[in-house]
Amino acid sequence: MGEQASPTRHGVHGRLSPQRARRVLPIGEPGQAPIAAWEPRYRRSVVLSDVFATVLSVTVVGLLFGARGSDNWQYLWVVLGVTTVALVLCSLLMNRAWSPNVLGHGADEFGRLGRGLFSAAVVLALGGLAVDSTNIRLWVFVAIPAIALLSFPQRYLLRRFLHKSRKEGKCLLPVLVAGSTETARDLIVRTKLAPHLGWRVEAVCTFDGRGDTDADLEGVPVVGRLKDLAGHVRRGGYRVVAIASDPYWTPRRLQELAWNLEGSEAEMVVAPVLMEVAGPRLHVSAVLGMPLLRVSAPVFSGARRVVKEIVDRVGSGLLLTLFSPLILLISLLILTDSRGAVFYRQRRVGKDGKTFMMIKFRTMVKDAHKMRGTLANEGFGPLFKMRKDPRVTKVGAVLRRYSLDELPQLFNVVTGSMSLVGPRPPLPEETEKYGPDVRRRLLVKPGMTGLWQVSGRSDLPWEESVRLDLRYVEDWSLTLDAVILWKTVRAVVTGQGAY
DSSP states (O other): OTTTOOOOOOSSTTOBOHHHHHOOOOTTOOOOOOOBTHHHHHHHHHHHHHHHHHHHHHHHHHHHHOOTTSTTHHHHHHHHHHHHHHHHHHHHHHTTTTOTTTTTSSTHHHHHHHHHHHHHHHHHHHHHHHHTOSTHHHIIIIIHHHHHHHHHHHHHHHHHHHHHHHHTTOSOEEEEEESOHHHHHHHHHHHHHOGGGOEEEEEEEESSSOOSSSSEETTEEEEEEGGGHHHHHHHHTOSEEEEOOOTTOOHHHHHHHHHHTTTTTOEEEEOOSOTTOOGGGEEEEEETTEEEEEEOOOOOSSHHHHHHHHHHHHHHHHHHHHHHHHHHHHHHHHHHHSSSOSEEEEEEEOGGGOEEEEEEEOOBOTTGGGGGGGSOOOSSTTOOOOTTOTTBOHHHHHHHHTTGGGTTHHHHHHHTSSEEESSOOOOHHHHTTOOTTGGGGGGSOOEEEOTTTTTTGGGSOHHHHHHHHHHHHHHOOHHHHHHHHHHHHHHHHHTTTOO
16 A cells, blocks of 8 residues: 555646655665755745845935935945845844745744844844944834835735645645544645645555545545554655654654654654644753653733733724724714614623623614524524625625724724734623633633634634634734734735625
8 A cells, every 4th residue: 555655746836856756765864855846946035035125125225314424425335234234134044034944834934034133123233332333223223124114025925926826736745644543634624724834635644554445534545554654755755744643653653753754854743732732832842851842821911911002002093093084984974874873882701701892883774683583693603694684784784894894993992992913802692601711712802803803704613713712812922913913904805704
């Protein structure tokens, strides 16, 4: 069975070098990673985009704001400009902002880019203090922010192109999953639901070499048994070996597998038992000569939470000022469209189970709640949703499609009952049905947007929306908030899952 399952790579952009795919490396022989042709191309594109953003920003800022009053301003501009470019690029390199492991997925890519730019700004500022230069302020407070304003959107656009290719079956990394049939099936299903992450499971190894049938598991060929895994990796040229949970995997066997895979250079990934815990809460450290995976407690207070609170209050205040003409226009449209108040107030449950009145624009006819008993619920779990709710007004349908009905929630954020990013604010009757695990959603403030909002909204099953909210609570970070806010703009513009 193992010999017949050296599946060939398919997809033009995801194809491996034929020489690497066919060559069988004996255990222990040094080799090269089975790198697909698109990987170095994509990394080069990211590096060149950052270099372009850095050079262009420094050049424009220097030409527009350079100290032309001094006799040698051209010389100063060249020296400071070249120094700034060199510092930024070296800082990005040292912060591993171009590491292939983070490019194209996850918030860590943008986090490393941000840390690299911040580190460069700090070093540049300290250098300016050391040489007593006042000209350095231009490069610290104007040039580097300009680089950020250009490089972040460029990274995002490159990622969008990559994700589009992956949804078309291109630019995917061939993966071999090794574990029990249950855990392997779960990993296969997850990768199929999220092709933008870049994995394509092409083979499976199980304890007895069998899956749902003798030949496959969820349509993926079973190539053999766990004890023969290293040989299958070398024959198949897989880019990732995903180790899923199985009683077979003792610490000794995992260590031996790592040794046996050293020559192939295939990346070995071990899926932890705590599947929903990731990001800043996971730390690997050596204790008594053993590598231990430390899981820190979720952070619900401290300096980062203070920063989040400041961003919420200041950001919502600025947004209210910016959108005040739009809020006034929507209010007039609602009044002319149907009888009733402009705003709709509803009791929701916030942090630590405390209730508050959430404010939205009214999108339904007056006394719509009295009609609910005659309608069929199309939502998941305790949520009441209908794709074509007859109670929704004409103006209300447009507001809902583009989430404009939620603009007044900025008042909730200003007053502190909600956050810009967080779990969905639940109704009191929903929380009465919560189990101990789901109640963890109430450990943080509910948000105007969140993982639920940018991952499908009302189209998501109830269990999936709960899982996303819990994941946010467990793995919250300022970088994750920034990514969610960025993705919210796209979700609102497309109107996906909104009804």
